[in-house]
Structures are given as structure tokens and as C-alpha cells.
Amino acid sequence: MAGGWAKDGGVQEQIESTVEDAVQRSRSRLPSGASLSHCEECDEPIPEARRAAVPGVRLCLDCQAERDKKDSSAGAFNRRGSKDSQLR
Template sequence: MATGWAKEGAVQDQIDSTVEDAVLRARSRLPQGPGLAECEDCDEPIPQARRDAIPGVRRCIACQSELDKADSFSGYNRRGSKDSQLR
């Protein structure tokens, strides 16, 4: 593939770097440190297995699921987008 002045594989290197940056950014937002023994929303005990699996966990599975549902709204109307009309 002709790349002009760029070295061979430069495009893939840029893609890899972008993905790596996104992964590091996402990991930096994960909770750190010791988790809670009780859910901060409903005060139910958080199982030890969950606390071992997720460092810094602060909610039980039920409360975390509800929070994830509330945060999943994207605000982007796929039905109205031009890309969804191209079939």
C-alpha cells in the first residue's frame, strides 16, 4: 500500500494508539481501593465474591444494574440518522 512519507504500518500504529488510550482512560475511571461491605444505596450486604472480583465496588448487583440502565441513555436518535436510512 502506498503511504507517501509515512512508514509502513503507520495507520495501524495510530489505530492501536487510539485504542490503547481509550482503554487506559476507561480503566482510570474504574473504582480503586477497598470496596464497601454494604451497598451505598440500599445498605444490603455485598457478597465477598463480588468485592473480590471488582476492586472498589460500592453497590450491590441490583442497585448497580439500575444505575447502569439509567446511564445508558445516549440521546442519539438512530431512527432519524442518515446512516440508518441507507440500506
């Protein structure tokens, strides 16, 4: 059941679209190619186990954790924006 001007299933389509966009964005960030033996930021050696587990790895664990922390703070979704704009 849709409300207002939205067609039936419109809310579910919006949710699925948001999830698909997030999956595509995450896939585009996956490393590819040959793994580096040393971190490209701090030049520390990257353990062999990490290079085998993550093909194309370019950062050590510490630098990757720091980058992930920065990326996660800026990636929040606000689904209420479109709903609020419809009510105005």
C-alpha cells in the first residue's frame, strides 16, 4: 500500500535501491590486482596471511583500520529526506 503520491511498492523500491547503491559502492572499493609487500602509507611490511586473504591489499591493518574509521563517519544515509520533502 502506497501513501500520498507514491505508487504501490514505491517505498520498498527506494529501500532496495539504497541497498543496491551501498553494495555497488562497497564493491568498487575492494582492492584488485597484485598485493603489495609493504603498506603504501606507512611502509610497514604487510603480513603474508593478510596478502593471501585479501587479494590486491595495499595497506597494513593499522592504516586500513584508520581509513575505515574515516570512511564510516561520512557515509550515513538519510531516508527521511524525501519523505519530509513530500510533506511540505
